[in-house]
Amino acid sequence: MIGYSAAWLLALPLAGLLLNTFVGRRYSRTLAGTIASGAVGLAFLIAILMAPDIYGSHGEHAGQTLPLWDWITIGELQVPLALLVDPLSLTLTLVVTGVGFLIHVYAMGYMVDDARLARFFIYLNFFILAMLLLVLGDSFVTLFIGWEGVGLASYLLIGFWFDREDELYGSYADCGKKAFVVNRIGDVGLILAMGLIWTTVGTLNFTEALQGLATMSEAPLVLICLLLLLAVAGKSAQFPLYVWLPDAMAGPTPVSALIHAATMVTAGIYLMARTHVLWELAPMASAIAAWIGVGTAFVAATMAMVQTDLKKVLAYSTISQLGYMVLGAGVGAFAFAIFHLVTHAFFKALLFLSAGSVQHATHELDMRKLGGLRLKMPHTARNFLIGSLALAGIPPLAGFFSKDGILLYAFQHNILLYFLGLVTALVTAIYIFRAYYLTFMGEPRDAHVDSHVHESGRLILAPLWILSALTILGGALNLPFVLTLEHALASVVGELEPPVPSLEIALLVVSAMVAIGGARLAWGAYRRHMAWVDSIRATFKPLAKLAQQRWYLDDLYDRQILRGSHTLSQWLSTTVDQQGIDRAVNWGAETALNWSRKLRRLNDGRVPTYVFSMFVGAALLVAYFWIAL
């Protein structure tokens, strides 16, 4: 039964996208959104119906496999297309379809005036389909198809307004290209890791491959893990491949919320949790992952401090939070990484959608021109505030418990990791309240923008309030000492050793104080003492400059890689392609043409000639057999 429902999970978005492609858009503009949202909503209901069975069965056999069909069979390589439903994949499925449904509904309101509305929903449904394939696949190959599918959806949706161009993003189509190319670097890691797993254990099925690899020596495991880490860095925007995510904000805001905050970018975290056996056996790779995670979290948080565009703040914040998740997976707290993934999906989607509501009303996201929006957009302001509180980690909202769990295990692992994570938490609280204050509090700074501000419609606000409720209550999924989610996931990602209660309480208090302190600091600074802000900025001038220049990583890529590859492409295009390949092809064509000009003389159209050649042929045949026999 479970198996068939899992197939329905995939069939529904597929049906939605086919309906919209071939039928829906002919009838009415609004129908496309209804079909797409309905498909995802139904998938969510199915996932909920499956939940009791999957979460209820503990132990080794918590997962259920549904073979769909034999996909590839080449010699020993057999790739059946099969789905694996276990607590881990179901958790992801619930997030993807649940948050996805809310964002679909939101998009019906947000995108209502767009000329390419039907196409937008086709892409969104395609994304949901690929993402579900990614999390439900039972082998690396199936995961990889989904992995590439979401990459394609991301590319299409970032460049959805491919004809637009502005100062902040440049050409929107280029932003999509950048995301695609950078992701491709990560994908190479995944392909190589898959090849290595295949040559080592001869199977790519998760269960079998992980069992086989568990008995291997450490060296190949470290290599596999590092290659997987490259894939994670690409998809989940970690150092040094995070550069694509800020530019991905060129896409419509629902896309930023769904793909570049809540779901797709967390695919890397899912991959780490799915392969947790390897990471536990390769402590060196885990340590590297943890350091990359915490480093990314800190660097991205500093960059979020200096952004002036609201969505860019949220983009860097997403990178930073993904860094926390990688840190959590790196220190072995896979359950908490997934927990943070879930809560982050709630509150970051909420923040993005609130920012989208602002953009919908003002057509402006530059915080220097916004301000005082709480008066005219009270609902949006409140929702953004709830999201900010959760992101900052203020108890008892969802973000507090999940982030604190990660920091707790980081503390047990290495105090430096914990310290850096804590500093990042402080910076997080500051930057998000800076954003909140600049956007919603104070006085309107731009009369033109202020003149046409209005609260958004019901289709936009309803998803916001639902996400707010989830953000407030989401922490209940995995309260300290109760740990519902952790126990549910234990059969897949392993049990965690419970920490000393006194230590846990102490760290909880420290985290809460840091978060509240940071929020208070930002609040005070931006409310009254703008001069103070400037003086702080002057004190930390080198750091601010560093952050403003995106830590020079983009410049480095531009100089070292882009220009080189540009020159190489230029050379390949002019010298190799135009002068080499083109010439060879032209020569071949011209030679063939010359010869056929001569040969066609044989075909003179006179019957006797044809008959004669026929007789000669017959005579030759007879002669041949005469001699041969």
Add this chain to the structure above:
Amino acid sequence: MMDTNLYLALSALIFTIGALGVLMRRNALIIFMCVEMMLNSVNLSLVALSHRWGNVDGQIFVFVIMAVAAAEVAIGLAILIANTRHSQSVNVDKIDLLRW
């Protein structure tokens, strides 16, 4: 024994006359008749050999060939008449519309 060889020799003679006629004559109608001669020379050798080996297969074969030849003549003559009406000539050298 001797009889059969004579039949085969006659058959070869008629075949050669037919083949040469096809190659050398220009009148389409004559060429057509020469083709029929070649067909019938083959029929002759089939019948002769059938008699020689006491096997009726060859004679059945001949009936099939005659039937097909009759059909072929009907089509061939139709084409010939159509072409003659078109070009006012039966000279095959002038039938070269299908050239390059």
